[in-house]
Amino acid sequence: MAWKYKYEDMLKRAYEKLPEKTKKETRFEIPKVDSEVQGNRTIVKFFPSLARKINRKPEHLMKFLLRELATTGKTPGKNAIFMGKFSRELMQHKFEKYLREFVLCDQCKKPDTALKKEKGLSFKICEACGAKSSVRSLKK
Ligand SMILES: [Zn+2]
Numbered sequence: 217m218a219w220k221y222k223y224e225d226m227l228k229r230a231y232e233k234l235p236e237k238t239k240k241e242t243r244f245e246i247p248k249v250d251s252e253v254q255g256n257r258t259i260v261k262f263f264p265s266l267a268r269k270i271n272r273k274p275e276h277l278m279k280f281l282l283r284e285l286a287t288t289g290k291t292p293g294k295n296a297i298f299m300g301k302f303s304r305e306l307m308q309h310k311f312e313k314y315l316r317e318f319v320l321c322d323q324c325k326k327p328d329t330a331l332k333k334e335k336g337l338s339f340k341i342c343e344a345c346g347a348k349s350s351v352r353s354l355k356k
Contacts, residue, residue: 244327246315251307256300260307263296270319270327277314279354284310323347 247269250261260266267274278291281298289298319327321342328343331351338353 246312249304249307249311251302251304253301253303258298258300258302258307260296260298262294263291264294266311270315272319272331276318276331276354277311280314280318281307281310283354284313318351321345321347322349 247266249266252259252261263278264274267277270277274291274296278289278296281296282289285298285300285302287298287300289296291297315327318331318340319329321327321329321340321344324342324345324347326342326344329340330343332339332341333353338351339348340351341348
C-alpha cells in the first residue's frame with residue numbers, strides 16, 4: 217500500500233507540473249462505433265455507452281440511425297440491432313453525421329451542447345460559446 221500511495225502522489229505531482237492550458241483543453245475525440253454484421257443483421261455494441269459519450273439519449277441516436285439506414289431495429293440491453301448488413305465504415309459515417317447535426321456546435325465545433333425544445337421546435341444550444349441553432353426533430 218505504501219508503494220501505491222507514493223505512486224499516486226508522484227502522478228499528482230506530475231500533473232500539477234503541467235501548464236494550465238494542457239489541463240483545461242481536453243480535445244474531443246470522435247468515439248468509434250463498434251459494429252459487426254451477424255447474419256442478416258448489424259449489431260452495434262455498447263450502444264448506451266456510445267450515446268453517453270456524446271451526451272445524447274440512446275433512443276434519439278437510434279431513431280436517427282434507423283431513419284438514415286431506412287431499416288428497423290431494436291436496442292435490447294447493451295447492443296443495438298439493425299436489420300440488414302451495414303459496414304462498420306457506413307455505421308461510423310452515419311454516427312459522425314449525427315454528431316455534426318445534433319452534437320457539435322455549428323460555430324465553435326465543440327461537443328458541449330444540449331438539445332432543447334421551444335414551442336415545438338428543437339434547438340442545439342452550445343454551452344461553450346452560447347450559439348443556438350435549430351435542428352430537425354426526429355418524428356417517427
Ligand atoms: Zn459553440
